[in-house]
Amino acid sequence: MDNGIVMTVANLIRDILMLVLGNEFIVSLIMKFIGIGALLGAISGAAIAFTYTERKVCAFVQVRLGPNRVGPMGLLQPIADMLKLMTKEDIIPNGVDRVVWALAPILLFVPSALAYAFFPFDDGAIFADVNVGIFLLIAISSQSVLTFLMGGYASNSKYGMIGAMRAVATSLAYEAPMVFSLLGIVMLTGSLRMSDIVTVQGDNVWFIVLQPIAFLIYITTCMAETNRTPFDFVECESEIVAGAFTEYSGMRWALFFLAEYANLLSISVLTTTFFLGGWTGPVLPGFVWFWIKTLLMLFVFLWFRWTFPRVRIDQMMSFCWKVLLPLALVNVLLTGVGIYIYRWM
Amino acid sequence: MNEFNDNVAPKTETFVLNMGPQHPSTHGVLRVELDLDGEKVIRVRPIMGYLHRGIEKLLESRTYAQGSPFTDRLDYVSSMNNNYGYCHAVEELCGIEPPPRANYIRAIVAELNRITSHMVFIGSLANDLGAVTGMIYTFRDREEVLDIFDLVCGARQTYNYIRIGGVAQDIPQGFEEKVRKFLDRVPEFMEEYADLLNGNEIFNVRLKEVSVMTKEEALACNMTGPNLRATGVPFDVRKVDGYGAYPEFDFDVPVGENGDNWDRYQVRYKEILESAKIVRQALDGMPEGDFMAKVPKVLKPPKGEIFSRTEGTRGELGFYIVSDGTTKPYRVHIRRPSFISMQGLNPMCRGGLIGDAIAAFASIDPLMGEVDC
Amino acid sequence: MFGKGLLTGMRVTIGHVFGKKVTFCYPEEKLEMTERFRGGHLTMDYKKCIGCQLCAMACPNKALTLKATQDAMKKRHLTSYVHEMGRCLYCNLCVEACPTKTLAWDKNYAISSWHREDMNHQVLTDDDMKYLEKAMEDAKVAAAKKAEADAAKKAEEAAKAANDGGGAAN
Numbered sequence: 001m002d003n004g005i006v007m008t009v010a011n012l013i014r015d016i017l018m019l020v021l022g023n024e025f026i027v028s029l030i031m032k033f034i035g036i037g038a039l040l041g042a043i044s045g046a047a048i049a050f051t052y053t054e055r056k057v058c059a060f061v062q063v064r065l066g067p068n069r070v071g072p073m074g075l076l077q078p079i080a081d082m083l084k085l086m087t088k089e090d091i092i093p094n095g096v097d098r099v100v101w102a103l104a105p106i107l108l109f110v111p112s113a114l115a116y117a118f119f120p121f122d123d124g125a126i127f128a129d130v131n132v133g134i135f136l137l138i139a140i141s142s143q144s145v146l147t148f149l150m151g152g153y154a155s156n157s158k159y160g161m162i163g164a165m166r167a168v169a170t171s172l173a174y175e176a177p178m179v180f181s182l183l184g185i186v187m188l189t190g191s192l193r194m195s196d197i198v199t200v201q202g203d204n205v206w207f208i209v210l211q212p213i214a215f216l217i218y219i220t221t222c223m224a225e226t227n228r229t230p231f232d233f234v235e236c237e238s239e240i241v242a243g244a245f246t247e248y249s250g251m252r253w254a255l256f257f258l259a260e261y262a263n264l265l266s267i268s269v270l271t272t273t274f275f276l277g278g279w280t281g282p283v284l285p286g287f288v289w290f291w292i293k294t295l296l297m298l299f300v301f302l303w304f305r306w307t308f309p310r311v312r313i314d315q316m317m318s319f320c321w322k323v324l325l326p327l328a329l330v331n332v333l334l335t336g337v338g339i340y341i342y343r344w345m
Numbered sequence: 346m347n348e349f350n351d352n353v354a355p356k357t358e359t360f361v362l363n364m365g366p367q368h369p370s371t372h373g374v375l376r377v378e379l380d381l382d383g384e385k386v387i388r389v390r391p392i393m394g395y396l397h398r399g400i401e402k403l404l405e406s407r408t409y410a411q412g413s414p415f416t417d418r419l420d421y422v423s424s425m426n427n428n429y430g431y432c433h434a435v436e437e438l439c440g441i442e443p444p445p446r447a448n449y450i451r452a453i454v455a456e457l458n459r460i461t462s463h464m465v466f467i468g469s470l471a472n473d474l475g476a477v478t479g480m481i482y483t484f485r486d487r488e489e490v491l492d493i494f495d496l497v498c499g500a501r502q503t504y505n506y507i508r509i510g511g512v513a514q515d516i517p518q519g520f521e522e523k524v525r526k527f528l529d530r531v532p533e534f535m536e537e538y539a540d541l542l543n544g545n546e547i548f549n550v551r552l553k554e555v556s557v558m559t560k561e562e563a564l565a566c567n568m569t570g571p572n573l574r575a576t577g578v579p580f581d582v583r584k585v586d587g588y589g590a591y592p593e594f595d596f597d598v599p600v601g602e603n604g605d606n607w608d609r610y611q612v613r614y615k616e617i618l619e620s621a622k623i624v625r626q627a628l629d630g631m632p633e634g635d636f637m638a639k640v641p642k643v644l645k646p647p648k649g650e651i652f653s654r655t656e657g658t659r660g661e662l663g664f665y666i667v668s669d670g671t672t673k674p675y676r677v678h679i680r681r682p683s684f685i686s687m688q689g690l691n692p693m694c695r696g697g698l699i700g701d702a703i704a705a706f707a708s709i710d711p712l713m714g715e716v717d718c
Numbered sequence: 719m720f721g722k723g724l725l726t727g728m729r730v731t732i733g734h735v736f737g738k739k740v741t742f743c744y745p746e747e748k749l750e751m752t753e754r755f756r757g758g759h760l761t762m763d764y765k766k767c768i769g770c771q772l773c774a775m776a777c778p779n780k781a782l783t784l785k786a787t788q789d790a791m792k793k794r795h796l797t798s799y800v801h802e803m804g805r806c807l808y809c810n811l812c813v814e815a816c817p818t819k820t821l822a823w824d825k826n827y828a829i830s831s832w833h834r835e836d837m838n839h840q841v842l843t844d845d846d847m848k849y850l851e852k853a854m855e856d857a858k859v860a861a862a863k864k865a866e867a868d869a870a871k872k873a874e875e876a877a878k879a880a881n882d883g884g885g886a887a888n
Contacts, residue, residue: 061731062481065741158362162384162699229475230547238370238473239703307731308724309547310475312700313384411778414809478731485740498810499754499823505809513810514754540730544723 005287006122010034035127039116047261048078054261054302061306088250096247097154104151105248105255111143112262119269120194122279122287133194134186137270138179141225144263145171148234151256152244163243166233166313170224173320174231178221180328181214184335185274198273202280210338213331215275217324222267222301224316226260229305233313268297359387362699366395370473370703373713377690379702386702389694391687396717404677409435409644410509412674417503419681420715422465423658425451425458425494428507433588434653434664435509439646446634447511448590453524453627454497454506456620460531461487462658463613463620466710470610471542473707474551479542486534489527496520509644511637521628531621535614543614552606556693556705559604566688570660571612572709576604582656594626609708645672659683659710681718683711751825756808758826759839760801764846766820769794776815781805789854790861797850799841803829 013034017027052067052075059066067074092098117127118137130136145167152164185207186192189200201207208215224231234243245256272278272293279286281293311319365376374395380388400419404412416431417424429451436443443451464483471479491501496517498506506513542548558568563576573580581598583591599615601608646668654663660682667676686709693709694702742749751757769786785798813821831837 057735058477060735060739062478063485063734063737063740064481065739065743068743158360162362165383232475236475236700238475239699241369303728303731303735306478307541307727308476309471309479309542309545309551310700311547312551312698314698315550407778411776411811414778414807414811417807417809488740495752495755497754499752499756500808503808505807505811513814517754537730540726542727545727546721546723549723 005285039127040113043113043116043262043265044258046265047258048082050261050264050298051081051257052078053298057299057302058306061303082254085254086251090251091249093155093157093247095156097156100150100154101247102252104147104154105252105259107150108144108147108259109255109262111140111147112259112266114140115266116262118194119266120198120273120278121290122285126195129193129195132192134182134192134197137194138175138182141263141266142171142175144225144259148244151248152234155244155247157247159240159242159246160244162240163234163236163246166236166240167227167244170231170233170313170316170320173317174221174224174324177217177320177324177328178225180325180332181211181217181221182274183328183332184211184214187332187335187339194273198278198280201277206275206277208275211275211331211335213327213334215271217328217331218274219271219300220324221320222271223304224320226263226267226301228264228301230308230311231316232310233316236310238310264298264301265294268294268301271297357382370469370707371713372469372707372711375711375713375716377702377706379694379699381699384698386694386697386699389691389702391690393684393687393713393716396713398718400718401677401679405674408672409646409674412677413508414503414505417505418714419679419718420462420657420659420662420683420712421502422712423458423462424502424504425454425507426462426655426657426662428505429455429589430653430655430657430662430664432507432509433655434651434666435644435646437653438649438651438666438668439509439644441510441638441640443511443589443638444635445590445632447636447638449627449631450512450516450636451507452590452594453624454494454504454512456623456627457490457493457524457527458504459620459658460617460624461490463617466613466707467538467542467610469710470704470707471548473703474548476542476545476548479538482534482537482541486530489530493520493523493527496523508637510640511635515636524624524628528621528625531618535617538614549607551700551704552610552708554603555606555701556697556708557603557605558689558693562692563604563689566692567685568660568682568689569685570657570682571616572609572660572686572689574598575601575608575612577602582654582661586654588655590627591623593630594623596620596623596626606704606708609710613710643672645670654680657682659712659715660686679718681715683709683715684718687711687716751827755825756810756813756823758824758829759803760799760812760841761822761824762799762841763820764796764842764849766818767796768818769796770817772815772817773812773821776811778809778811779805779807781807782812787854789857791857791864793853793857795850795853796842796846801839801841802837803839804834804837 010031014027014031017030018024021027021030055077056066056074067077070076070080092101115137118130118133120126120129148167149164152160152162152167155161185197188207188210189197191197191200197207223229227234235245236243240246245253248256272290276293276297278293279290281289284292359380359382362379362381363376364379365371366374371377376392376395378390378392379386380390398418400415403415407415412435413428413431416427419427435441464487468480468483468487471477471483494504494506495501497520498504498513500506558566558572558576560576560578563573564578568576569580569582577600579598579600582588583596584598596619599612599619601612648668648670650665650667652663652665654661656662661680662682663680665676665678665680666674669675689709690706693705697705769784771784771786774780774782774784781802783798783800783802784796786794787797788794813823
């Protein structure tokens with residue numbers, strides 16, 4: 001079990017700490033904090049790096065060069081952006097519900113950060129390998145809708161209100177097919193534990209082969225969950241300006257922004273874990289495989305975003321309820337039949 | 346009893362959403378008052394005047410020749426067509442006949458400008474539907490035409506190239522090759538747009554059978570241009586009036602069937618190809634000769650009035666000029682097609698969702714410089 | 719249908735990811751302005767200008783303000799030619815109106831300025847002013863010469879007339 005690079009490093013640190021401190025409880029505590037720090041660092045680092053990635057990919061798709069002024073190849077651009085956003089004046093519009101309004105961007109970070117606890121980055125490198133992993137993940141990540149509602153409602157703006165209402169309405173529509181599409185995987189694995197899902201895929205075959213329908217449903221609903229273009233109803237620039245984020249500016253807006261990229265990373269990680277075999281792969285160490293697959297998925301999501309127009313909200317809802325949900329249910333049925341036949345053979 | 350019911354029954358209210366004047370997809374500074382029932386649009390009221398510069402009044406205080414730079418600022422993505430409309434009106438008023446070469450040059454630049462304008466339309470429609478990439482591609486290809494215009498008249502947007510009696514300067518060296526090179530590229534990038542947008546399922550469901558405008562409604566709103574043709578009326582001033590060199594060219598007038606967003610998009614899409622056809626014919630048959638008729642330095646049209654119309658990119662562009670025999674027009678009125686098409690916004694958007702209203706608005710292709718004048 | 723169009727669109731966009739980019743890195747590479755480019759400051763060949771004010775009259779927005787003086791030889795010289803760029807439409811009507819084709823654009827597109835006053839551009843250069851001074855001096859000299867010549871001529875004529883008159887009287 002404990003043979004990944006990350007785990008080896010962690011064990012090394014743990015051994016050194018044991019030598020220095022000697023008390024197992026304190027060492028465990030310190031190790032937990034190191035883990036949390038590493039995760040938060042990964043989230044914010046990835047979010048900042050992804051702003052650059054997104055801008056570059058977007059530019060390349062649009063026959064442009066993208067940021068290329070700050071630092072070599074514009075690599076320092078996200079840092080300059082963050083500095084700019086942090087030094088901006090903090091504007092609180094008149095008539096907002098101040099407590100809820102101020103709380104929304106901070107709270108949005110909680111579900112996006114919490115979801116990272118369940119990601120199997122490498123063999124054994126999972127912060128909380130609980131036995132209800134998928135269930136907890138879905139439960140936590142669907143909470144982000146609440147903060148959109150808070151932000152949009154408290155903004156006292158009509159655009160914000162429409163954006164918030166859209167977030168709630170669509171979340172109902174996409175959560176159901178998403179959960180049902182993952183049910184097939186749970187049936188195949190026989191476990192809700194994240195590490196089990198990856199190990200099963202490593203031992204047999206990636207689930208994208210066994211569950212192609214579920215894969216398509218999952219990435220479709222994922223785009224809805226991260227509010228990206230084919231389904232970006234919460235933000236929806238050309239219709240409701242910036243939706244729930246309309247009244248936010250400066251650092252508060254940046255928090256929304258960072259959470260969006262954290263979510264983007266998390267859906268890439270999840271797609272990798274559920275369908276592409278997570279850290280498993282030949283020759284290269286697991287950690288590297290994991291990141292290769294994740295970045296590939298990330299590119300696919302960016303590619304979708306910069307190619308497709310936006311679906312209208314009622315079309316998206318009817319698509320989710322009338323097409324994706326029945327498909328997901330059929331997929332569950334087919335998976336069950338397949339398992340039965342497999343065992344019978 | 347009624348009061349009691351009112352208190353118990355769930356009651357919904359409509360609310361008014363002010364879209365604009367600062368809004369990402371109002372193409373400038375239009376304000377639209379949307380009466381909304383949730384997401385559903387009950388009524389749309391366009392409120393304009395945020396870009397009013399009084400161009401009609403400005404034209405009245407300038408001499409006839411000084412007027413043409415101001416018509417550039419009407420519909421600023423197809424300035425050539427505005428120049429053409431104004432100069433055509435003044436020529437009819439004074440009885441000036443532009444030489445055939447001038448007419449051919451005018452047709453070339455006007456049709457090239459129609460292509461760029463429709464490219465902007467496709468781009469902004471794609472942008473309003475969320476496909477930002479489509480907009481970048483169309484603007485990339487539009488640059489080529491702007492380079493040609495830069496070569497011809499030294500400006501990229503406000504050309505002031507077509508003048509009373511002809512054109513400002515003869516076409517320069519290297520113009521023809523550049524235009525031909527561009528024309529050869531037209532099918533290539535049109536196919537690219539088709540691949541990116543036309544076949545796209547999302548694009549299709551967003552536009553098809555949405556914001557339908559019937560033939561009767563469009564005529565009642567006095568719509569012209571592509572918006573009218575999308576409903577199935579083959580009305581094109583270039584064909585009907587046959588002004589300039591247009592009767593000598595062979596081109597079709599694309600029409601739609603249903604008058605929905607998709608037809609409005611398709612009509613313009615096909616018009617780009619037709620315009621390219623016209624430009625090619627004009628280049629092939631370009632006559633030699635003067636590019637400017639004999640126009641007196643101080644133009645004093647006879648007393649009288651004229652209404653002259655040309656086919657602008659957005660519809661029938663009319664100039665009504667009253668002359669009192671002096672060097673300045675007594676009254677100028679401009680029939681701006683965008684302004685008139687805006688009337689169709691309410692019947693189009695009623696009953697749709699906010700997203701449909703945006704799509705309908707983009708599909709009318711109004712330009713605020715022309716709406717407010 | 720069924721995602722074919724979506725895939726075609728994705729093929730188009732992925733093609734551009736690895737294709738050639740069209741961005742022009744501005745300060746490093748600069749576009750060549752075309753021969754007919756209208757923009758920037760007006761320039762003029764001072765020697766050719768006859769101070770006729772036709773450019774100012776052709777301007778639709780009265781963006782040109784000319785001040786002229788007459789030298790001793792009754793020839794008009796400009797003392798100031800202000801181009802108010804804030805009012806200018808860049809319509810080229812002034813350049814076309816010039817009877818001696820002395821006006822031109824300098825094709826400098828970087829004309830933004832901090833203050834509104836900076837937009838009132840004086841077309842005449844210091845060299846032009848020196849030329850003006852010289853021309854005025856020359857004209858004065860020429861006028862003096864001419865006056866001398868005239869005076870001499872007059873005197874001659876007067877003498878002649880006197881002679882003639884004397885002759886007649888005689």
